[in-house]
Amino acid sequence: MTTPRWLTRVGVPAAVTVVVITTLLLVVLLGGFDLSRALRALWSGSIGSSYAFFSETLVRASPLILLGLSVALAFRAGIFNIGAEGQLLAGATAAVAVGLGFSQLPSALLVPAELLAAGIGGAFFAFIAAVLKRRFGVLEVISTLMLNFVARYAVSYLVRGPLQEPSHAYPQSGALPPAARLPTIISGQQTHLGLLIALIFAGALWWYLRSTAVGFRVRVIGAGPIAAASSGRIDVPQVIFGVFLVSGAIAGLAGGIQATGVTYALYEDISPGLGYSAIAVALLARLHPLAVVIAALFFGALEAGAAAMQRDASVPAVFVAVVEALVILGVLAIGRVRTQIAVGRLTAEPAE
């Protein structure tokens, strides 16, 4: 009586999706809004036209894929890195600083340099929390969360200080010159190279976790750090430290593609809490790198559709925020139920 693995893998997210959409519609209906208009807007604003899909949904999904991978990788190793938001800001800042500082370089050098800087920036921000954890045993849940605020206010300072635009009137950086911007990959659409980068990272991370020795160690530590340490073959603190940095670097890269591919400058409000949405993405994907891509697309479509619902059916954005929060709760609840079923099954059929 075992359900096939693929069914639970596909079934759970599918169930969540249905629940999310139903909840959203219920909320819209209860809020007294025009349901058919809202539905039409949700559809046409997310995947109902090629423009909506390529320029809205995919553009929103690109950073979410990378951020979701960042969170998924950390969670896989049992590291509760909820600092993707801060690491993203650090990455975006580093990318913009490099893009403005070396603007005379040719695009073929400058763009990779920006993205490299973004990765290093994100890794640096994770490094702070990683050192605190390793040396002093500071819980990363707290340190990474607090560092998100540090990053936010550091950006506020930088766009009013060293990185402020030349006229010194507005709290934002100067605009990146065209050579410092990520190219778009579909003519007439806003989809940028960052999407391809994100997809490559998803594939690479999937392969890495599945097929390499280091990936295996990461999974073992995530499954049981004490067992991993007891085996005597895994330097647990060392692996955790490394994974933490890589996780930060991927989140930083997400900030890099957002700054060089979408906003073309550093702003205080460059991220609408993408780093927090990423936790929902990773959980919905059950921490599977390839599933992260699908979950990120789902969230990208949801947010693009939500904007359209606001424009065309006057449904406030907070409704969608509520539904997104419900997704997280739903995923956690379903995970909990599954664990109980598994435990029940084990106790029911002990000798097998």
Added chain:
Amino acid sequence: MKFTKNIVFINIAIVNLVACVAPKNEASTNFKVALLTPGPISDQSWNGGAYAGLMRIKDSLGAEVSHIQTKTPAEFEQNFRQYGANGYTLVFGHGFEFQDAASRVAPEFPKTIYITTGGTATGVNQAAMGFSFGQPSFLAGFVAGSVTKSGIVGCIGGTELPPVKASFAAFTAGVHTANPKATILVSYIGNWDDASAGKEQALAQIGQGADVIFQNADAAGLGVFQAAKQTHDVFIIGSNADQNNIAPSVTLGSVLIDLPRAFMLVAREVKSGTFKGRMIQLDTKTDVVRWVPNPSLPSAIPVNVTQRVDSIRATMLAEQFVMPPLS
């Protein structure tokens, strides 16, 4: 499952139907106006005023209207583009922070006019509205400097934005004109929507002896009113919208931007086809910015102070007013 499938099909059908019909409608009669606000329209201030403006355009000019609340530069651009693509005639981005996005999108949609309230970027189909907020802020400062007993006056802003800083500087000049020895406390909450943080800042300034506080923090500023209500003998001056009704017992008056009036000025131009992309400066003379004392608290401002304010305002209307050097 079948049910959801049906919904999807119905949707495709509806979308196709709309796609076929819509362009004809747009071309003929529709005057479509959209507004992007950076914060919630429930703030009874900057964003609420803009929404009131949008509603007035809807009611007076018969426009079809749409509003969206957006926070990030990426969304500004995406929504500007969507409104352009959907045939909107006039799109307001409510704040200087929208100007980069407007400058990028406006050339792509020459039939749509993009207005930012604040900023300086202009184009053929792009204009920036500037508010000469300094003059009414000066008048408010003059009142504050006359009314304060402790000689300590506070300013609380959302974040340190250029128009807010300029308003506080003019306010300070007004305070010092009335009371050269007065001390000015300036603090920023760090955001525009956390009312409890606004309250904390206000209580901190009250603790330092401030008895008049000029706030410009939108939804976060609502906390400043709450702080004044629970302490004694502290007066608040509101910003952006007429905030005299939020807490009538503690409010001296409001430095008001008549956003509905400003929006209507532009919308009329656009509707009649006389609009030209430019910097639209709105001042005391256009009556878009003004100092409005709280009518339900007439005794708070002595008669001689009101008379002085009126005479200074007369010099402003006659364009003879000279702002003292700002610190």
